[in-house]
Amino acid sequence: MKYLVGFSRVFVGVLFIISGFIKLNDPVGFSFKLEEYFSPAVLDFPFLEPYALAISIFVVIVEVLLGVMLLLGFKPKFTIWSLLAMIVFFTFLTFYSAYYNKVTDCGCFGDAVKLTPWESFAKDIVLLVLILILWKGSKYIQPLFSDKYNWIGMGVATLLCIWFCNHVLNHLPSIDFRPYKIGANIMEGMIIPEDAPKPVQEFSWKFNQNGEEKVYVTNGAYPNVEGDFIGVETKVIQEGYEPPIHDFTIEKEGGDYTEEMLQEPKLVMVIAYDLAKSDLEAFTEVKEHTDKALQNGYKVIGMSASGGDESNAVIQEYDLNFDFYFTDMTTLKTIVRSNPAILVLEKGTILQKKHHNDFDALEFD
Numbered sequence: 001m002k003y004l005v006g007f008s009r010v011f012v013g014v015l016f017i018i019s020g021f022i023k024l025n026d027p028v029g030f031s032f033k034l035e036e037y038f039s040p041a042v043l044d045f046p047f048l049e050p051y052a053l054a055i056s057i058f059v060v061i062v063e064v065l066l067g068v069m070l071l072l073g074f075k076p077k078f079t080i081w082s083l084l085a086m087i088v089f090f091t092f093l094t095f096y097s098a099y100y101n102k103v104t105d106c107g108c109f110g111d112a113v114k115l116t117p118w119e120s121f122a123k124d125i126v127l128l129v130l131i132l133i134l135w136k137g138s139k140y141i142q143p144l145f146s147d148k149y150n151w152i153g154m155g156v157a158t159l160l161c162i163w164f165c166n167h168v169l170n171h172l173p174s175i176d177f178r179p180y181k182i183g184a185n186i187m188e189g190m191i192i193p194e195d196a197p198k199p200v201q202e203f204s205w206k207f208n209q210n211g212e213e214k215v216y217v218t219n220g221a222y223p224n225v226e227g228d229f230i231g232v233e234t235k236v237i238q239e240g241y242e243p244p245i246h247d248f249t250i251e252k253e254g255g256d257y258t259e260e261m262l263q264e265p266k267l268v269m270v271i272a273y274d275l276a277k278s279d280l281e282a283f284t285e286v287k288e289h290t291d292k293a294l295q296n297g298y299k300v301i302g303m304s305a306s307g308g309d310e311s312n313a314v315i316q317e318y319d320l321n322f323d324f325y326f327t328d329m330t331t332l333k334t335i336v337r338s339n340p341a342i343l344v345l346e347k348g349t350i351l352q353k354k355h356h357n358d359f360d361a362l363e364f365d
Contacts, residue, residue, distance in 0.1 A: 005137035008130040009070055012083065015127070016067030022112050023060040024165055026173040028337040029111065031056035033103075037093070042102045061161045062086075068157045070134075073143035074150040080138055083131050091124040111177035172337055172355045179244035180335045180350060187262050187348040189245035199240030206230035250303065251326045261325075262348035266298040268364075270322070272340040273332035275306040275314055282340055282356035283318040289342065289359050294321060296364040298344075305329035 023030045031053040038045040038052065048055070066086070069079040090108075097103040098117030105114055108123065115123065134141065143150055168174060176182065179189045205216045209227035216223040250258045261267060270286055272278045290300045302324035304311055311324035336343065336353055342362060344352035354362055 001137050002140045004133055005140040008133045009073075009141060012127060012130050012134065013067045013070035016063050016070070016083070019109055020060050020063030020067060022109050022177075023056070024064060024161060025168060025175055026111070026177075026337065027056045027060060027165055027169065028053065029173075029333075030060060032333055033105075036103055037097075042097070057165055061158070061165065064161055065154065065157060069154065070141075072145065072150050072153055073141050074154060076138055076141040076143075080131065080135050080141075084128075084135060087124060087128050087131055091121065091128055094121040094124050097121075170355070170357050172353065172358075176353075178334055180353075182350050182353055185347075185349045186245055186248060186345075187259075190243050190248065192241060192243050196241035197238070199236060200238035202235045202237050204233045204235070206232065247328055247331050249327060249331075250301070252323070257325065261299075261301065262345070264299050264345070265347055266296075267345045268293045268298045268300040269343040269345065270300065270302045270340055271332055271336055271338075271343060272302065272304045272306070272314075273329050274339065275304055275310045278314075278339045279356055280314070280317075282359075283314060283320070285356065285359045286340060286342070287318050287320055289362055289364075290320065290322060293344075293364045298364060301325055303327045303332060305332060 034052040034056055035049050037043055038048045040046060062082075063086070066079055066083055069075060070083065094117060098121045101117065104117065105120075108115060108120055145153070164174075180186070201220065203218050203220055205218065205223050205225075206229075207214050207216065207223075207225060207227035208230055209225075213230065214225075214227070216225055248258065249256060250261050268290060270290060293300055300322040302311065302315075302320070302322055303326075304324050305326065305328060306324075308324075314320065315322075315324070335341075336355075338355040338357075340356050342352075342354050342356075342359060343350055344362065344364070352362060
């Protein structure tokens with residue numbers, strides 16, 4: 001039992017630290033996932049949506065600190081009960097998401113590791129078993145250092161978490177796991193290889209044959225049978241290949257300008273997923289830097305999910321010399337964790353990506 005507890009202690013502690021750090025690297029992204037859980041279509045807690053970022057920060061810091069406390073053997077009873085409460089809650093959440101197919105990715109490891117809902121649930125079951133082992137064998141968890149040094153260690157860990165969180169919130173994630181990271185080519189990210197796995201679906205065809213309902217299962221072809229057709233149900237047996245970038249478009253007044261824009265040798269994108277929630281004061285700097293880009297031969301466009309009235313109001317208020325195009329809000333939130341932000345591209349390849357606090361670092365050659 002002693003060795004099993006020792007293994008569980010290291011495994012759970014390290015996993016909580018890694019999982020928490022990945023989300024701490026991108027708390028805004030995790031808050032978007034929480035907003036998805038709080039939405040009426042999932043848990044129906046819309047009153048929590050305005051607090052999603054604060055909850056995100058609190059949860060990920062606690063996750064990291066509990067992992068550190070477990071490895072240090074600091075306050076073992078409190079640590080184990082806290083871990084148990086957290087994993088029970090997340091096990092319920094992942095089961096709910098998987099069973100009702102509500103959220104396709106739990107966000108447990110941010111954008112670094114994508115898990116299906118059932119994979120997330122299985123992961124939580126394993127952690128639940130390991131934490132129960134820790135609870136049963138808590139007497140074997142001994143502190144690595146004296147209380148004094150454990151308190152110092154926890155204080156340092158807490159301060160580092162707060163500093164790192166503040167840094168990424170005021171700039172951008174230090175490690176970008178998304179398909180829109182610097183150096184990535186958006187067009188290449190949308191390509192589906194010829195040998196990519198195709199989706200496999202099962203079709204259940206219902207017929208009325210002599211007053212009796214019968215079902216015929218095929219992989220798509222209409223069955224050659226007699227009787228009156230009633231209906232058909234489809235079921236996905238195997239998901240097909242999905243490219244890293246599959247929902248990126250640049251639209252305006254019903255026209256699709258995606259390919260045209262991604263062929264531009266010098267393109268600047270001003271991204272503001274929701275102008276109503278944007279830091280509007282930053283558009284003073286947007287004006288300054290986009291004018292400089294235009295003078296240096298760049299094409300400049302805005303990208304937002306807001307309507308034309310909102311975008312026109314911002315253009316007039318800040319005397320902007322570019323138009324806004326429509327792009328899906330979720331896509332824009334994925335591209336960059338700043339509202340607004342500026343990207344510099346060369347034929348679809350992202351060369352620069354800046355938070356509105358870092359616009360002064362932009363370079364237009």
